[in-house]
Amino acid sequence: MMTMDSDTILRGRGVSKQFRGLRALSDIEFDIPRGSICGLIGPNGAGKSTLFNLITGYYPLTSGTIEFNGARIDGLATTRISRIGIGRAFQIAKPFPDMTVYENVRVGALFGREGQRDVKEVVEQAMNLMGLSHLAQRKASSLTVGSLRKLEVARAVATRPELLLADEPCAGLNGTETAEMIECLRRVRDQGTTVWLVEHDMRAVMSISERVFVIDAGTKIAEGAPDVIVNDPRVIAAYLGAEPVA
Numbered sequence: 352m353m354t355m356d357s358d359t360i361l362r363g364r365g366v367s368k369q370f371r372g373l374r375a376l377s378d379i380e381f382d383i384p385r386g387s388i389c390g391l392i393g394p395n396g397a398g399k400s401t402l403f404n405l406i407t408g409y410y411p412l413t414s415g416t417i418e419f420n421g422a423r424i425d426g427l428a429t430t431r432i433s434r435i436g437i438g439r440a441f442q443i444a445k446p447f448p449d450m451t452v453y454e455n456v457r458v459g460a461l462f463g464r465e466g467q468r469d470v471k472e473v474v475e476q477a478m479n480l481m482g483l484s485h486l487a488q489r490k491a492s493s494l495t496v497g498s499l500r501k502l503e504v505a506r507a508v509a510t511r512p513e514l515l516l517a518d519e520p521c522a523g524l525n526g527t528e529t530a531e532m533i534e535c536l537r538r539v540r541d542q543g544t545t546v547w548l549v550e551h552d553m554r555a556v557m558s559i560s561e562r563v564f565v566i567d568a569g570t571k572i573a574e575g576a577p578d579v580i581v582n583d584p585r586v587i588a589a590y591l592g593a594e595p596v597a
């Protein structure tokens with residue numbers, strides 16, 4: 352089973368998902384290098400969220416395997432997958448509105464990866480990484496969209512993941528907020544967390560990613576460095592029907 356080299360944190364082979372009559376993902380392969388930031392892009396409905404839902408155990412795979420640190424995780428429950436070190440920041444942030452930023456991030460710290468931890472320290476580090484420390488005592492309901500997105504990522508970071516899956520962390524953000532989010536995600540990576548993000552903002556995803564995976568209609572059509580991806584004719588064709596690249 353330990354076939355994975357130690358530089359790969361997450362590996363998918365033949366990952367497929369069928370929803371009744373719809374083949375949402377077909378034979379997807381991926382190797383996520385440990386310590387990297389990778390991107391996952393594709394037109395609307397391509398299957399990006401479905402792939403993250405398979406990795407985190409929200410849906411069972413129809414076929415294929417997913418290995419994390421060399422061990423199979425397909426078939427494990429979502430809570431187990433979180434405890435072994437895969438965190439997720441959702442596209443639609445749902446913080447507890449009447450709780451403070453500190454309290455919301457603390458929820459992540461209480462439920463994350465197994466092992467010893469100092470909850471206060473974990474919360475403070477997550478807020479600090481995401482530039483939220485000055486808002487610690489503010490209620491979530493009073494935050495701007497930009498700060499809410501940071502809170503969602505901070506909550507996931509507080510679970511102390513080895514791998515963070517971030518679903519559209521820049522959605523709805525303006526240029527300045529997007530740049531801040533990119534900086535925050537770099538800091539998260541720099542302190543040892545591998546990051547894989549789904550992102551529609553092409554400039555953002557291309558500026559931050561070491562490797563980009565492109566799926567279209569459930570099939571991986573390209574994978575590589577950002578400068579190769581933006582010039583790939585299959586990627587350009589996939590986007591011409593939907594929205595422009597860059």
Ligand SMILES: Nc1ncnc2c1ncn2[C@@H]1O[C@H](COP(=O)(O)OP(=O)(O)OP(=O)(O)O)[C@@H](O)[C@H]1O
Nearest residue numbers: 370371373375393394395396397398399400401402
């Ligand atoms: N639970 C489900 N039951 C049935 N079909 C589903 C389910 N979840 C997703 N799908 C379908 O699978 C396909 C892929 O959807 P998915 O949400 O993964 O795409 P996406 O790439 O994340 O899109 P977007 O960029 O719009 O978020 C779509 O056709 C969608 O309707």
